[in-house]
Amino acid sequence: MSWSKLKKNLESYLCPALYGRVEYSASSYRYLSDKSGTCYITVDRKNVMNMSDKTNIIKWYMTEQEIKNDSIIQIPVSVEEIETVKKESNGKVPDDRLQVIARSRKLSEYAKELMSAQSSLSKSNFVVVANHFLSTSIEESLESKDILLNVLALVDRRLGKKRILNMSEKMKLKHPIVQYFYELRLSTL
Structure with missing residues (x-):
């Protein structure tokens, strides 16, 4: 066409x-x-x-760390995700750290998806x-x-x-x- x-x-x-x-x-x-x-x-x-x-x-991210350190990105963390982290750590991690770990994991996953989407768009x-x-x-x-x-x-x-x-x-x-x-x-x- x-x-x-x-x-x-x-x-x-x-x-x-x-x-x-x-x-x-x-x-x-x-x-x-x-x-x-x-x-x-x-x-x-x-x-x-x-x-x-x-x-x-529009900001195009060059590295995964830029995404992780961007304060504008707000990643919601569900109760199930926090419970998953708690089960994996066998209850050894303090409750206040569980949300931080779950958010960090979700942010890493999000960053990889975002970088993948950007690279596929550029190609x-x-x-x-x-x-x-x-x-x-x-x-x-x-x-x-x-x-x-x-x-x-x-x-x-x-x-x-x-x-x-x-x-x-x-x-x-x-x-x-x-x-x-x-x-x-x-x-x-």
Whole structure:
């Protein structure tokens, strides 16, 4: 599918409040056969999602430790996770440390998932992911670990107000760019 047709299809799925604010753009290199060009998403004429752009307004993590040390990330820890740590330690760990250990484990897991999602996004082909989005359900795109699929689903007109409001806890565990588009979509309600 040509870029112009793909762009038109993606824009037809945009929620009405975001039409004209969110735009899909591409640049290509006409005379360089080994350069495929880059695709990016702009919001209010600002480049928001482009992995190779250093002026991005969204933080792209370079290491797992950056994620673990980021004070903005709030990871909720359930009672079951604390109980699991307690069982594994045979009750030898003080209760106040159990939550710290459970949060640290969950944060490590989250950091690995986030780094994996970022690296797959930087290697992914926007056109391939966009075509996949157009051929799958909105639920599958929202549940995917692919950042770009999440973003495309969040700006989709098929995503209802009630579902958006019920997603707030899930969004806390997503990449900052997904959280950005979630907040953008919340602002349109």
